[in-house]
Amino acid sequence: MKERLSDEYAAAIRANIADIRARMDKARGERDVTLLLATKTVAPEAINYATQECGVTDIGENRVQELIAKYDDLEKENVNIHFIGTLQTNKVKYIIDKVCMIHSLDSVKLAREIDRQAKKAGKVMDVLIEINVGREESKSGVMPEDFEQFADEISVFENIRVRGIMVIGPICAEKAEYIEYFQKTYAFFLDILPKKIHNIYKPVLSMGMSDNFDLAIEQGSNLIRVGTAAFGKRNYVK
């Protein structure tokens, strides 16, 4: 059943997005930075309010199941839907025609399937390679030292276009730790750009979330993925 968005919640979303944009403006200088709203657990009415009434152009879902469940209720005009979560190979077929970019490419097997399904769908899928910059054991992503070989291996896939990289940062106690992590990631991004993704128009560095997006932008991110800061705590009572 479709719920109506309460006036209070709508006003909160509007104010939150205005606040995020003000902070982005302060951090970005003259650079373009894309605001992507991470919409897991958020109802379609709230997402549509953000895209139709607050000018948000990019949204990202984490789970295939949830994306499919919400998809018909999402307003899609002038909205780019991204996939930002871990993607299982056998589920690529469900999202191939629904998203404009997959942020979490981290295996050749997954690349092969995205390529295969994209070919079938008659499209070229934009992807970001997820990098495990912090070399954290619990995290997915390609290890920095394996990046070049990985990029070579997937370069044979004609229906995939590598647009840049994505990182899910560690949770840090100190601002300085975030800055160090973001600097390290940006240095890596600059290093690989001329080698592997030099022919790409506006390479994407997808880095920064609610807790730290201004720091991420200051250190070079050009796409931030923000959930909580826009929609409130994920069990937000409407």
Ligand SMILES: *Cc1c(COP(=O)(O)O)cnc(C)c1O
């Ligand atoms: C949920 C999520 C975000 C946003 O997290 P917040 O802390 O709520 O801003 C960003 N990226 C990914 C991959 C996510 O799953």
